[in-house]
Amino acid sequence: MRQVSIDPITRIEGHLKIDLDIEKGAITAARSSGTLFRGLEEMLSGRDPRDAQRITQRVCGVCPAAHAIASVLALDDAFGIREKIPRNGWLTRNLILGGNFIHSDVLHFYHLSALDYMNPGDLAGLESRDPDLRDLETYLKTSDGAPFVPEYAGDYRLGTGVTEDLAGDYLEALEIRKKAHQLVAIFGGKMPHNMGTVAGGTTKKPDLDSMTKFRSRLEEIKEFVDHRYLPGAIELARAYDDYFEIGEGVPGFIEYGGFYTEDYAETHGDTKKGLEGGVLINKSNPSVEEVNLEEITEEVTHSWYTEDGRGHPGKARSLPDANKEGAYSWVKAPRYRGQPFEVGPAARMMINYKKGNELVERELGMAMEEAGVGLGRLPSVMGRHLARAVECKCIVRMMEGWIERLEPKAPACVGYEIPERGRGVGLTSAPRGMLGHWIEIEDKRIKNYQLVVPTTWNASPRDGSGVPGPIEQALIGTSIDDPDNPLEAARIVRSFDPCMACAVH
């Protein structure tokens, strides 16, 4: 048996270490460790509840808008104004979150993942006509190639033509994800860490200027997503079709749903969502159950927390115990009905497809046909990349509709009183899966604030029963050609798009 430690896992958000036991060329055990703890939940205790809508964004610089949305939903709920949010308020919140999704998805496919599949060496001999690509080729030829090389040796099978396309799109995608951040800034002031989403709605009334600036950028993004990103993901998936069979993890999938599609007032806050939620206990089940929040618990047997960290997020705490026996991660272990569940675009796309979300049915159906796979192959390395690209396309489509529904110069937020005491829950879809914020207020201050974040689910360590988390299970059983270059393991881990600052916070 050989033990291999991969630390740091680069090209993800934050601090992740993966330990592997490799026997006879295959992984027999895997441990996923979050190696940074900051203590943001305890830091929120005692503060003005509204500070949460700014501070929780600082959990993560890659997906801050998702935390912004979860926190304002939790505040709306605790303040009793869930159904009073004006149409401009929830629409601009959707647009802010949508912009964050696009940036995050494009970043993940090109800048975090693509180097796992393309060999920069394939570019050095080319003489492209594209000026940016030509610069890159010259750079690779005349320098040590940092930061792109060195990278793991392995099966880079795209060849020069496809690699050149992918590298060109890598550079173009830098501009596209910037445009996606501009979408967030138009209604959010700045990005990362927007200054627009607040309890009650958003701070700025939309006007024709902001709507026009938004629409034209969204149009450019749509061109890229439709004609470069999604086709690029399909092309990669066809070249690496064996990776539809690699990296499957746990049997169950879960999602809260996100993006509001009808006025809160008309539906008393229980609106239909653009991306729907549900629980898929097993991918072969035809039906999707509703999520029961009471079934969510967090485990800390192998996490560096005191026993107060155990239980329902509405009640648990997050107090560190850095020397705890048997612990190996700062990530807690969230469980649904006691079991680990995968979250993220693959889970979301399967759930929405099975629930008959028309947009997802159409877009995912076409993409799966082109890639030559069925729904059951989404929980895999290539399936996750494909699902993320399809989801990005669906979100762009929905955003086109939302921007048209804004009413220029009409209010985007309502007033409220901070209650003496109260509780609130904010649930949303985030780029990496389902995100929940739980708040308890006492004496108009935060008494307890807990977050259960997408990567908390995916990168969770073992629980009290010894059951490994989704990334751990996805690694176990995988063949590793060369333990000194565990490229297969890196590809599996990155397909989950781990966000460790989120997972631990």
Add this chain to the structure above:
Amino acid sequence: MIVIKDAINSSERLSVEEVGRLQEETEVNPVIWIQGAACTGCAISLMNSPYPRLKNLLLDELVPGKSIGLKFMATLMGGTGKMALEVLERTKSARGYILVVDGAVPIGQDGKFCTVGDEPFSDQVARLGEDASAVVNIGTCSSYGGIPSGNPNLTDCISVSEHLKQMGILTPAINVPGCPPEPSWFVDTLAHVIISGIPQEDEVDDAGRLKEVYGELIHNHCPRRGDFSTGNFARTIGEEGCLVEVGCKGPYTNSPCPNRGWLEGLNWPIRNNHPCIGCTEPGFPDLMSPFYKKFGMEEAEEMYRRLK
């Protein structure tokens, strides 16, 4: 790289040796970017740089005759695990590198709250800081402690400068605060460091920031200064007008936000009708919290005291 590009774009093809000789004319400044108690927002913000674009920063000269060579940055680099750390050690051994630090330094529990390759971040930053030619602290966390140092600061997070001082390391350093900083604040500071090293005392303010970037209060350039002067104050969030009554820290915050804006000048917090939360200042977030409460004289005095 500009020289090479011109040569390559001309009809005459160069031999590899000739390209290599030309490249020698560009001085490459190696950069190591490490991450402690952080959220990656600073790295993501840098990717938003309009011009120079990230592509320019990675591949081209930043200032005439000088480029940066980004050797190590976990967010973008090809290498993984041991292979990535080997790049780090090689660059360290060669010396002459600029160390960019993103994130605060948790020193509690012997550094167990943040490790990279099983090494506490507090040790890593000291080891790399000692041999660096300059340290550039990107973001409020590495500059002053920032978000993770907020009360009760369970991990004992401190700023990089404080940590290096405690370890007796005297490498010159500069701060580029902001949560996160707008990319040009960092690019301008980095260009300054590459041209003439860490700025002289008269070029930085009391909080260790480049005056050229952070030399002005938001309030002095605020487009709502007229509302302040005429007493047109917003009383609740969502109302237009001067935002000091709903907590704006613009009168106490040094940043070029009003002049440069964000995302290519597209917007910025006060233009978006949200009060400034003072994220570029020492004492963020505790001193500025509650964010939506009017800043009193007491808080203002505390802020100036911290600056001294």
